[in-house]
Amino acid sequence: MADTNYDVIIIGSGPGGYVTAIRSAQLGLKTAIVEREHLGGICLNWGCIPTKALLRSAEILDHANHAKSFGLTLEGSMKADVKDVVARSRGVSARLNGGVGFLMKKNKIDVIWGEAKLAKPGQIVVGKSSKPAVEPQHPVPKGVKGEGTYTAKHIIVATGARPRALPGIEPDGKLIWTYFEAMKPAKMPKSLVVMGSGAIGIEFASFYLSMGVDVTVVELMANVMPVEDEEISKFARKALEKRGLKIITEAKVTKVDKAANSITAHVETKDGKVSQITADHLISAVGVQGNIENIGLEALGVKTDRGCVVIDEYGRTSVPGIYAIGDVAGPPMLAHKAEHEGVICIEKIAGVPGVHPMDHRKIPGCTYCNPQVASVGLTEAKAKEQGRDIRVGRYMFNANGKAIALGEDNGLIKVIFDKKTGELLGAHMCGAEVTELIQGFIVAMNLETTEEELMHTIFPHPTLSEMMKEAVLDAYGKVLNA
Template sequence: MAYDVIVLGSGPGGYPAAIRASQLGFKVAIIEKESLGGICLNWGCIPTKALLKSAQVFDYMKHSTSYGINASDVSADFGGVIKRSRGVADKMSKGVQFLMKKNKIDVIMGFGKIKAKGQIEVTGADGNKQLVEGKYIVIATGGRGKELPNLKQDGKKVIGYREAMVLPDQPKSMIIVGSGAIGVEFAYFYNSMGTKVTIVEFLPRIVPVEDEEVSKELEKQYKKQGIEIMTNSSVESVDTTGTGVKATVKKQDGSTTTLEADIVLSAVGVVANIEGIGLEENGIKTEKGKIVVDAYQQTSVPGIYAIGDCSPGQALAHVASKEGINAAEHIGYNEKKTNHLPDVMDYNNIPGCTYCSPEIASVGYTEKAAKEAGYELKIGKFPFMASGKASAAGATEGFVKVIYDAKYGELLGAHMIGMNVTEFIVEAVVARKLETTAHEILNSSHPHPTMSEAFKEATAVAYGEATDI
């Protein structure tokens, strides 16, 4: 079986790479060991958003009197919530199947291993092997949850994100280790459903990659919601011999305490899936657990590309998607299907979104990073408490914070926490891409009443022109 391009993995990086290659006129195959759409569609981005939406609806119903609505005997059907989430994921995976057919891409199910340049051996579920040949290979094998040596997962009492999405019964209590996006999203979901949640974070603050003020605000809101938070703390060991789990937690001062819960969820990060796919045998260089690539995602072996979580960029679906398209377009340029090179990734202009409640969205420099880079800053912060739309929606938690270079008015970063902020962070992304200045933001009409106008209002605060605060 011979192709122009073979894509190894069908996640949010792999399937766009395959489609773009097909659009450019290449004969394409995609190899997938489990389900089309990869982790994102089946066990990550999409099903978790379905769970979070159910939790949000439940929260609305529990507080319906705040909106002048009387809802009685409100309860959550945990099994029904899980079932809806799986249904959403299945529908999206079927959508990728349709896209493969529409773009005439051959789907080969099985585990792929690079045997030589231009050759992948695919082992099917039945153990049978077949050799697939292609001039170009795009590795898009993604990542998986990291497992700590002192926090071994058994899939029942000590679990990862996959098990957390399909638990047969709702736990009464849960310890979540790690407060990145996965940790805080599951913390909101389970707490809203009625589970007693404790977050244990090794670093001094939760969501540690975010701007410090965002971390403080989320911690404040989570504590109001009843979530317990332990920072500067680490889980040293777990005892699963009893009916639940006993976790020994070491605090900053060196003392230890024992936490008891039904389940421990390990959410301590992601590692790349690069084992057993033929990298070493074929001279494909790796570094720090990732495949080394150039600006166009090409590995140390010409004709072999790597994209998404298995390469060095941020482990985000939208990063993988753009990297996959760039790889396909670079192949197209090499084969004279296009007359220009793709626009290389700007990894300092990638939006990060966390779908807890309140939501978090950010792009560019944090205040600390901007100061360390030597910029003189103008900073504006607009609280949603002053937003008419936020008040009408009953969602006045949080703020928009903008960071400008005082010399030229360049937008260095934007950091938001509040309802639906993941939907309007893109204004900051596009503004930074176009090198827009604060002056242009201030002179662009923002619709009223919206929560998105807080971006302009925060800019006005930075320049002493605020009229609504």
């Protein structure tokens, strides 16, 4: 009879789940992970990774369409083959899916295939998955366990999240899409309406825009990417509109009429006026909600709030022995937050000394549209709301040699410091490769670096990273190259 007793069982193999499982095994705990659909979860299979593969194709197409500005002539016309673009994206996902399977085997973590339900604290029952069959690119790993009853002293819920649906505008998989359908279109649409301008909405809007699609974004708030610093948001909007993206803010889609092969969105602005936009499809990108249903949380009395599991700073729920991490445990719903949260949770369980809670102020956000947006820490508005006396520094890409040489000279870096202490409170960027640059400011914040230490740091030349130092210098009236 197969062994069904573990120290730790993790429900869900997304970034939070599988990373937590690896750390658990490293700490000497007998570990199993339950998955109902595909290793790597939404992020690896339908989110973070395959969307970046799509956006890479879009980026190359954008560069090709501007080859003349680099002194290059391309023979014939450059166009996208949607079938091949999607196939590459799915292939990237499949490669990493297999990588997670390898990591489970390498770390001697048992994979239990099926749908888990909490029977009682310390026990789960795994039944047959209700999800569709796994894609051919993502085969079920060999040697996994299946249906049955399993026990563990510690059970960690890492079931992730799914697209949120608005009443009356529910996705149907044909005319109204979520990111699932938007990621693998059978053919390239001629026009799209994107409902919501968070990271998911703007990334898909940017991708389809690069593919030659007529795209309109409808956003309820006053600014696109509303969680970002207002100045950065406005800068990004201007750049996106210059590329041809149509953006309607302070508006909502109140109704969607469906025809055989098109939709008509009724868009109401804050003044009550209603207009109609007809397009091939509508992408619903109005956020996500935690997967808390049908896993036994209610019966055990696990406290939830607004569609997410309530946890303390170490991932503990209201029921001893049951934990939650990642998207299912609430915002920000980001893969890197889930991974870090999972490591904190399992290290606390294992009694690792010196474990401390995650500082939510230091969780970066990245949006991979063109131009990219990245940020960490307080926005200027939030810093002022907290009564901080601040210094703000800015630096434009068009004053940076590397950005000009790359032909990517439209961008902005903004930093916010506490005037009294020199503490770096926030950093906000829009421009080429800022999702790679932001980590420098994250490290600085984590090390409690002051403005003086940043100004004394030598940045290599010529690089985009030099702009980070120049923005700091600007905050203190010492900017050199502007």
